Amino acid sequence: MDRRGRFAPLGAGLASAASSIIAILVGLAVGFAILLATNPAQAVRGLGVIAMGGFNGGMKGIGQVLYYATPLILTGLSVGFCFKTGLFNIGAPGQMIVGAFAGIWVGTNASFVPPPLLWAAALLAAALAGTLWGAIPGLFKAMLNVHEVIACIMCNYIGMYGVNYLIKNSNVYDPLKNQTIDMTRAAIPKAGLDNIFFSLKGRFHDASSVNAGIFIALILAIAMHVVLNRTVFGYELKACGLNRFASRYAGIREKRGVMLSLAIAGGLSGIAGGLMFLAPAGGLHITVVETLLAQGFNGIPVALLGLSNPIGIIFSALFVAYIDQGGYYLQRLEYMPQIIDVIIAVIIYFSAFALLMRQAIDALRSRLNRRADKRARGAGEEPV
Amino acid sequence: MIGFAGAWPVIVFLVQQMWYFSVPLLIVALGGMFSERAGVVNIALEGIMVIGAFTSLFMVNHLQDSMSGQGLLCLALITAAASGMLFTLPHAYASISLRSDQTISGAALNMAAPAIAIYIARTFQDNHVQQVQFKNTFRLASVPLLGDIPFIGPLLFKNAYLTTYLGFAILIVSAIALYKTKFGLRLRACGEHPQAADSVGVNVYRVRYAGVLISGALAGIGGLVFVIPTSTDFNATVSGYGFLALAVLIFGQWRPARICLAALFFGLMKTIASAYSGVPVLKSLPIPSDIYKMIPYAATLAALALTSRRSQAPRASGVPYDQGGR
Numbered sequence: 001m002d003r004r005g006r007f008a009p010l011g012a013g014l015a016s017a018a019s020s021i022i023a024i025l026v027g028l029a030v031g032f033a034i035l036l037a038t039n040p041a042q043a044v045r046g047l048g049v050i051a052m053g054g055f056n057g058g059m060k061g062i063g064q065v066l067y068y069a070t071p072l073i074l075t076g077l078s079v080g081f082c083f084k085t086g087l088f089n090i091g092a093p094g095q096m097i098v099g100a101f102a103g104i105w106v107g108t109n110a111s112f113v114p115p116p117l118l119w120a121a122a123l124l125a126a127a128l129a130g131t132l133w134g135a136i137p138g139l140f141k142a143m144l145n146v147h148e149v150i151a152c153i154m155c156n157y158i159g160m161y162g163v164n165y166l167i168k169n170s171n172v173y174d175p176l177k178n179q180t181i182d183m184t185r186a187a188i189p190k191a192g193l194d195n196i197f198f199s200l201k202g203r204f205h206d207a208s209s210v211n212a213g214i215f216i217a218l219i220l221a222i223a224m225h226v227v228l229n230r231t232v233f234g235y236e237l238k239a240c241g242l243n244r245f246a247s248r249y250a251g252i253r254e255k256r257g258v259m260l261s262l263a264i265a266g267g268l269s270g271i272a273g274g275l276m277f278l279a280p281a282g283g284l285h286i287t288v289v290e291t292l293l294a295q296g297f298n299g300i301p302v303a304l305l306g307l308s309n310p311i312g313i314i315f316s317a318l319f320v321a322y323i324d325q326g327g328y329y330l331q332r333l334e335y336m337p338q339i340i341d342v343i344i345a346v347i348i349y350f351s352a353f354a355l356l357m358r359q360a361i362d363a364l365r366s367r368l369n370r371r372a373d374k375r376a377r378g379a380g381e382e383p384v
Numbered sequence: 385m386i387g388f389a390g391a392w393p394v395i396v397f398l399v400q401q402m403w404y405f406s407v408p409l410l411i412v413a414l415g416g417m418f419s420e421r422a423g424v425v426n427i428a429l430e431g432i433m434v435i436g437a438f439t440s441l442f443m444v445n446h447l448q449d450s451m452s453g454q455g456l457l458c459l460a461l462i463t464a465a466a467s468g469m470l471f472t473l474p475h476a477y478a479s480i481s482l483r484s485d486q487t488i489s490g491a492a493l494n495m496a497a498p499a500i501a502i503y504i505a506r507t508f509q510d511n512h513v514q515q516v517q518f519k520n521t522f523r524l525a526s527v528p529l530l531g532d533i534p535f536i537g538p539l540l541f542k543n544a545y546l547t548t549y550l551g552f553a554i555l556i557v558s559a560i561a562l563y564k565t566k567f568g569l570r571l572r573a574c575g576e577h578p579q580a581a582d583s584v585g586v587n588v589y590r591v592r593y594a595g596v597l598i599s600g601a602l603a604g605i606g607g608l609v610f611v612i613p614t615s616t617d618f619n620a621t622v623s624g625y626g627f628l629a630l631a632v633l634i635f636g637q638w639r640p641a642r643i644c645l646a647a648l649f650f651g652l653m654k655t656i657a658s659a660y661s662g663v664p665v666l667k668s669l670p671i672p673s674d675i676y677k678m679i680p681y682a683a684t685l686a687a688l689a690l691t692s693r694r695s696q697a698p699r700a701s702g703v704p705y706d707q708g709g710r
Contacts, residue, residue, distance in 0.1 A: 038507055088487060090627070140685070146692045149427075150631040150684075157624070157681040165674035290677075292624065300491050336506045341499030345492045352478055352488035 020305065020351055024319075027347035034339055042333045049330050050340070053322035056329040063197025063208025069321035070210075071096070073217040074272035075299025076317050077224050078134075078265040080308035084228060085261040086241030091137055091152030092269040093296030094159030095130040099270025100277040100286055101163045102129030104172050107186025107278060118186040123216075123274045130270015131263045133159055138262030142255040148262065156292050164288050179285040180277065187280040188213050209283055213275035218314065220268065225310040237261055269296065301348050320344060394663050396538045398652075401659050403544070406651025407551035408433075408610035412629035413636060413643045414558045415602030420638060421562065422595025423575040423588075424479050425702040427490035429603045430626025431497030432468045436604025437611045438501040439467035441618045444518045452521040454546055457612075461550070461605055468604015469597050471497070476596040480589055483704035494626075501620040515617040522546070522612055547609040554602065559640040571595055575698035578705040588705050603629075635688055638698060649687070653680035 031050060035043040049056060054065035075092045082089035103126035113121045137151035167173050167180060174181045193214075194207035228234040239247040240257045248254050276295065277286055302320055306312030327340030412429055419426040440460040447456060471493065478489035502514040509516070526532075527541035540548075562568040570591050573581035578588045603626065610625050611618050632650055636643030657676045660666040666676075 034503075140689060144689045144692055145695055146685070146688045147634050147695070147697075150634050150688065153624070153627045153631055154681040154685040158678050158685075161674045161678045161681075165672060168674070291621075297494075301495055304488050304491060336503045338499040338503040338506075342496050342503065345496035345499065348495065349474065349478065349489055349492035352484035352492070353482060356482055356484060 019353070020307075023305075023347045023350035023353075026350045027343045030346045031339055031343040034342065035335060038335060039333075042335070046330060046333050046335055049333065050323065050326040050343070052329075053324075053326040057325065058199045059197050060199040060206055060208045061325055063193065063210040065318065065321045065325055066193075066197070066214045067208060067210040067321075068324060069317045070213040070217045071272040071276040071295045072298060072302050072317035072320055073221055073314055074268050074275065075296055076302030076306060076313040077221055077299075077310060078268035078272070079299040080303035080306060080310065080313050081224060081228070081268065082261055082265045083303060083308040084241055085237040085257065086244065087141075087148050087258065087261055087265075089134070089152060089262060089265045089269075090149055090297075090300070091134065091155050091262075091266070092272070092299045093292035093294075094152070094156035095133045095266040095269035096273035096276070096293050096296045097163045097286065098133040098159045098273070099126035099130035100273030101166060101172075102126050102270070103186075103274035103278050104180050104183065104286070105166075105170060107183050108172050108181070115185055119188050119278060122183075122186045122278055123188075123271060126270045126274025126278075127267045128270070130273065131267035134266015134269065135259060135263040138259040138266075141262070142258045148258075156296075160290070160292055163286070164290070167286065167288055173288075174285075177285070177287075179287040182281045182285070183278050183283075184280055186278055187211075187283070188275060188278050191215070209279070216271070216275065220271070221310045221314050224268075228310065269299070272296075272299075301344055304348050305344075305351055307351075396542075397662055398655055398659065399539045400543045401655045402648070402651045403548045404613040404651075405654040405658075406647045407548050408606045408625060409629050409632050409650060410551050410644055410647035411554055411609060412603050412606035412626060413632040413647060414554060414640065415599035415606065416629060416633040417558070417562075417599075417636075417638055417640065417643060418571070418595045418602070419599035420633065420701045421575040421698050422571050422592045423578060423698065423700040423703065423705065424476070424592055424596050425486045425490065426472070426475065426596060426599050426603075427487060427630065428472065428475050428493035428497075428626075429599070429606075429629050430622065430624065431490075431494040432471055432600055432603035433607030433610065433622040433626045434497040434501055434620060435471040435607070436464035436468040437607030437618055437622060438497075438505070438516065438620065440464035440604075440608045441516045441518050441611065442505070445516050448519050448521070452519070454522065457522045457546055460608055461547070464604040464608040465601040466604070468602070468607070469600040471604070472596055472600025476593050476600075479704065480592045480596070483706055486702055486704070498620045501618075505620070515619050517617045520612065520616055545609075545613055547612065550605075551609065554605075555640060555644055562640060567591075567594070572698075574705075575700055578700050582705075582707065588707070592705070631684060634695070634697075635684065635691075637695065650680055650684060653683050656680075 028047070028050070032043060032047045035046040054061040057064060075096065078092050078095070079089050103122040106125035107118055107122035110118065110121055133155060136155055137146075137148050140146040140151045141148045172180050188211045191212035193210045193212070197208040197210050199206045228238065236247070236252045237257050237260070239250070239252055240254045244254045272295065276284055279285070298320065302313060302317045305319070306314070306316035323343065324340055327337035330337055330339065412433060416426055416429055440463040443463050444456060444460050447459070451459070475489045475493055478484045479486040505514045505516055506512050522545055524544050524546065525542065527544060531537045531541040533541070562571065570581060570586045571594070573586060574588050574591045574595070581591070582588050606625075606629065607622055610622050628650065632643060632646045636646040656666065657679050660676050
């Protein structure tokens with residue numbers, strides 16, 4: 001309330017954050033109800049473990065949150081960027097796996113690159129391959145009017161089977177474990193983070209897997225924020241997302257926009273794949289299985305929860321990774337970790353109402369203001 | 385050159401396999417059609433399939449010591465339809481009554497479905513595993529009388545499932561309902577121009593609820609129909625078939641007959657990809673299995689590239705209807 005007794009409009013960012021927090025509380029309430037229904041005796045402790053999330057594991061746990069958030073930030077950016085431009089990129093799993101393979105292959109075979117830069121070359125390859133894989137549905141959409149959702153779904157499967165074939169027929173395959181080999185020379189550097197995020201087991205440093213990838217993810221998120229909000233290019237893409245006919249009328253080349261959006265989104269997912277799988281012995285490897293990467297699909301909830309805003313996506317990815325760690329520790333109380341996915345789903349469901357809540361808040365505000373005006377008039381003052 | 389007599393058993397084998405892949409796609413895509421023709425995008429088909437398959441097979445798992453065969457299958461189908469419908473209700477509520485973004489609630493259901501299935505299975509099954517086992521007592525070795533018809537008998541009525549015929553029944557009923565009934569006309573109007581429908585007294589909200597709930601019931605059934613012939617346990621996944629059904633729906637241009645053709649096309653490709661080693665000609669080709677598995681997806685993409693130029697979704701699909709904003 002300001003001096004004249006009127007309610008100032010809530011800032012858009014603040015209203016969004018408020019509605020996201022309400023959604024999170026509802027999600028936790030549903031989670032608590034499930035815990036109660038499963039085993040009432042442990043439910044309160046269980047809720048505590050979920051809320052503690054990554055903190056359950058001490059410094060190592062926090063490091064793991066950052067580690068698992070890294071690919072989520074990038075796939076979230078990939079999906080969110082397309083949402084901003086009016087496209088639904090459901091192709092992140094395929095773009096990720098294609099990028100990851102390109103990165104691993106270059107990291108293994110590019111012997112001409114000096115070793116300290118090998119990981120950067122590998123990551124660049126991942127980005128390029130992802131860009132190419134994203135550009136395919138973009139091209140199909142722009143040139144041939146093929147719905148991007150199905151083109152993306154088809155490219156997911158083609159990419160997955162193609163990469164399975166390429167892994168098995170190249171020197172990056174470890175047939176005993178049915179997965180890619182360890183990336184010793186091209187692993188993403190730790191940048192000293194393993195000296196911060198570790199737990200002591202006796203005298204043994206139990207270090208988290210977190211690496212410099214988290215910095216790359218953060219830098220790219222900020223870069224996307226700048227592109228979307230501070231450049232003509234980003235403005236044109238957003239305009240296409242809001243109304244492609246009006247944009248075309250205004251002289252924006254919307255077909256080029258469609259292609260570039262999906263290509264950029266593909267590049268972001270490709271980098272996600274590179275950061276995830278350019279890992280040494282203890283890290284993640286591509287296993288040759290016929291399932292699409294969950295981290296790719298999880299970019300969708302991350303983008304939705306972050307309202308497609310790059311900075312919001314950083315926080316939502318951290319939140320999803322954080323609460324996921326809670327699920328891992330929940331198993332100590334003999335609850336199943338899938339409860340976390342249910343909670344996240346509920347949160348996303350309710351975040352869909354963010355806009356409605358904002359409208360409700362606005363309606364309430366204007367009603368209160370009208371009443372304040374009336375009172376002011378009744379007291380003989382000038383209404384404002 | 386192999387003669388027709390030599391090729392016949394292979395053809396029979398392929399066609400019988402094709403039903404297993406095509407029919408669930410057909411049913412689920414028709415479900416999606418009801419939702420989208422009413423004006424609501426339903427990307428939750430995948431999740432609804434998971435829930436439909438899970439609840440019905442969980443029930444089969446508990447009842448199979450006392451029941452078996454077609455009676456149990458019918459009960460399972462009803463369960464799948466009911467659970468699918470119930471599970472879709474939050475999506476309908478969010479996208480119709482609350483007019484929120486239809487992608488968001490759909491994505492939420494997709495995320496929740498496998499988690500719910502695994503959570504319940506691991507919590508309530510004796511051995512705490514996520515797989516739900518079931519005995520397949522549903523296969524019809526040969527339908528009486530019809531199975532003995534030359535040519536058609538082996539293709540359609542041997543090694544068959546009741547669910548295949550259910551799929552075609554749903555196709556016919558859907559086509560009639562969509563084009564020959566008052567309900568179908570109203571449904572299409574709500575998907576093309578809800579304001580116009582409303583102005584002549586159609587309750588847009590009610591029609592859209594009906595469309596979305598029908599899609600839920602059909603997707604639930606589709607989940608069960610997909611799992612039964614291809615497996616003996618349910619592992620909380622339908623392998624992306626819900627998304628493929630979405631592709632079939634778009635490929636089929638939101639029309640029943642074309643959806644059927646699209647489902648058959650995709651099912652045939654999928655059959656070749658998974659059963660090529662049973663076909664002598666294909667097996668002798670120097671093509672690795674991973675490349676065969678790509679064929680259905682690449683072929684669909686190619687077919688779409690050739691046919692999508694004039695593709696037109698229902699005009700109001702995905703747009704929330706606000707009566708106050710007329």
